Amino acid sequence: MLKKDQATPFEDNANRAGLYLGIELSRKKWKLGFSDGKAPRARVVTMAARDWEALGREVDKAGQRFGLAASAVVNSCYEAGREGFWVHRALEQMGIKNLVVDAASIDVKRRKRAKTDRKDAEQLVRQLIRYCRGERDVWSVVRVPTEESEDARQLHRDMAVLQRERQQHRMRIQSLLFTQGLDLQVTVKLMKQLDSLRCWNGEPLPEAMTERIRREYRRLEAAEQDLAMLKRQQQRKLKTDKTVAMGKVRKLQRLSGIAMTSSWVFVMEFFGWREFHNRREVGSALGMTPTPYQSGDSSHEQGISHGGNRRVRTMAVEIAWSWLRYQPQSQLSQWYRKRFASAGPRMRRIGIVAMARRLMVDLWRYVEFDRVPAGARLKATA
Numbered sequence: 001m002l003k004k005d006q007a008t009p010f011e012d013n014a015n016r017a018g019l020y021l022g023i024e025l026s027r028k029k030w031k032l033g034f035s036d037g038k039a040p041r042a043r044v045v046t047m048a049a050r051d052w053e054a055l056g057r058e059v060d061k062a063g064q065r066f067g068l069a070a071s072a073v074v075n076s077c078y079e080a081g082r083e084g085f086w087v088h089r090a091l092e093q094m095g096i097k098n099l100v101v102d103a104a105s106i107d108v109k110r111r112k113r114a115k116t117d118r119k120d121a122e123q124l125v126r127q128l129i130r131y132c133r134g135e136r137d138v139w140s141v142v143r144v145p146t147e148e149s150e151d152a153r154q155l156h157r158d159m160a161v162l163q164r165e166r167q168q169h170r171m172r173i174q175s176l177l178f179t180q181g182l183d184l185q186v187t188v189k190l191m192k193q194l195d196s197l198r199c200w201n202g203e204p205l206p207e208a209m210t211e212r213i214r215r216e217y218r219r220l221e222a223a224e225q226d227l228a229m230l231k232r233q234q235q236r237k238l239k240t241d242k243t244v245a246m247g248k249v250r251k252l253q254r255l256s257g258i259a260m261t262s263s264w265v266f267v268m269e270f271f272g273w274r275e276f277h278n279r280r281e282v283g284s285a286l287g288m289t290p291t292p293y294q295s296g297d298s299s300h301e302q303g304i305s306h307g308g309n310r311r312v313r314t315m316a317v318e319i320a321w322s323w324l325r326y327q328p329q330s331q332l333s334q335w336y337r338k339r340f341a342s343a344g345p346r347m348r349r350i351g352i353v354a355m356a357r358r359l360m361v362d363l364w365r366y367v368e369f370d371r372v373p374a375g376a377r378l379k380a381t382a
Contacts (some may be wrong), residue, residue: 020132021059021076021096022124024117025049025083027045028378033121034062037129042122052090059096074149079103080142088144099128103380104307105140108219140307149273152245155230156264160311162227169220173213191217234264245272248367256377257326260317270312270360271367279361286313288357304353312360320356331374332358 017036017131025029027049033358034043047054059074076091076113077099104172106127130138168202170186177184181200186189194213197205207214237247245267251264276282283289287308293300305312324333362373372378 011147016064018073018075018132019059019063019066019068020125020128021062022128023076023078023087024121024124025078025081026117029117029230030055031117031121033118034058034066035124035125035129036068037133039066042120044118045119052094056094073097075099075128075132077124077131077289079106084151085144087095089147092374096194099131099143100144102140102142102307109137110178130162143274145234145273149245149268151266152272154267155234156261157311159227159230159234162223166220166223166227169216169223173216173220174215176209177215180209186217186220231327234260243354248282251307251367252363254378255327255363255373256379257322258319261353262322265311265315268362268369269309271364276364276368279364282361282364283357285309286357286360288313288316288353288360313356316350316356316360320352320359322358327373327376330376332362334375 014227020035020037022033022042024033030047030049030357032045032047032055032133034045043065043080045058049060063070063074074096075098078087078101080102085100088098088100101124107125127138146273167378173186176186177197184197184198191214194205194210199205238246240284248267249263250269252258252266270285274285280289284305285308287306287310288304290307291302293302323330324336327333335358336351336355340348343351359373362376365371366373
């Protein structure tokens with residue numbers, strides 16, 4: 001099989017020939033598009049999904065067909081999707097330099113076009129060649145976390161799922177009771193009195209509905225028990241773990257207005273493993289950068305890009321409202337009040353997004369460079 005090159009990743013020049021591979025993933029079959037960057041058309045083959053021996057053979061065949069040396073560098077790419085990053089790690093172990101590409105950033109013709117896996121593989125390899133030859137804006141590349149950083153996300157994501165499940169079970173029980181003319185809150189006391197409840201006409205609840213409500217409540221209890229267990233586990237990690245990420249969580253919690261949930265999400269999804277070099281990179285990773293539209297005499301703003309981490313973006317807006325309440329003397333809160341406090345509801349919502357972007361830049365500078373946001377108040381204890 002072609003060997004991994006030791007030069008800078010995706011460095012390309014006229015003196016070194018290389019093989020380019022675009023992979024269109026699916027559940028059962030993978031389409032592989034090969035090119036040496038010179039042939040007018042890509043070589044496209046089909047293989048069974050996850051057959052790494054077959055992939056190695058196809059890479060060797062493509063190298064021989066294009067007349068490449070066994071030591072030639074192999075660059076590959078695939079679209080980010082449900083496979084996550086395990087394919088990337090497997091390719092890297094094989095000595096293939098791989099990119100994970102944001103699917104939404106790939107150019108698509110505005111006219112109606114044919115769409116097949118073969119065409120997608122050909123397009124991937126064409127754009128990979130352009131990227132490796134210096135066109136860095138041809139698409140957006142996904143930053144791949146380490147396995148440890150990826151694993152650290154599981155706890156708070158599982159908690160978010162359980163919180164949604166808990167709300168769904170509560171609303172389902174309330175909806176069932178409401179169909180019988182009962183508007184009640186779901187509590188332990190309610191469940192103990194379930195047999196004595198009366199419908200709109202004074203009759204007891206139907207037997208099948210009563211049993212369904214009991215089953216639904218058992219699911220609610222299971223979700224609440226799991227959620228409580230995860231919260232205790234989260235607290236233990238915060239107290240005992242001495243990792244850099246946990247240090248950043250504790251550091252964020254020193255600021256008034258930021259508690260466990262927000263600090264955990266910000267670090268595990270954002271500050272804990274991403275390396276930012278300036279405020280623009282922070283805003284771009286959040287998906288909070290503006291997207292202007294200008295054509296001739298027409299010029300308007302389309303809103304934020306929504307291209308970044310949605311969990312962090314949602315939490316950032318929530319914490320921006322909290323910041324106004326708990327950090328009223330901060331420079332950022334005063335800036336918001338001066339510009340948006342007297343405006344209408346729509347402008348205040350627009351303003352809070354701008355404030356959230358500025359706040360996340362300030363928090364990045366705080367966790368990385370110990371620069372406390374101007375005018376912010378620290379808690380007496382973490």
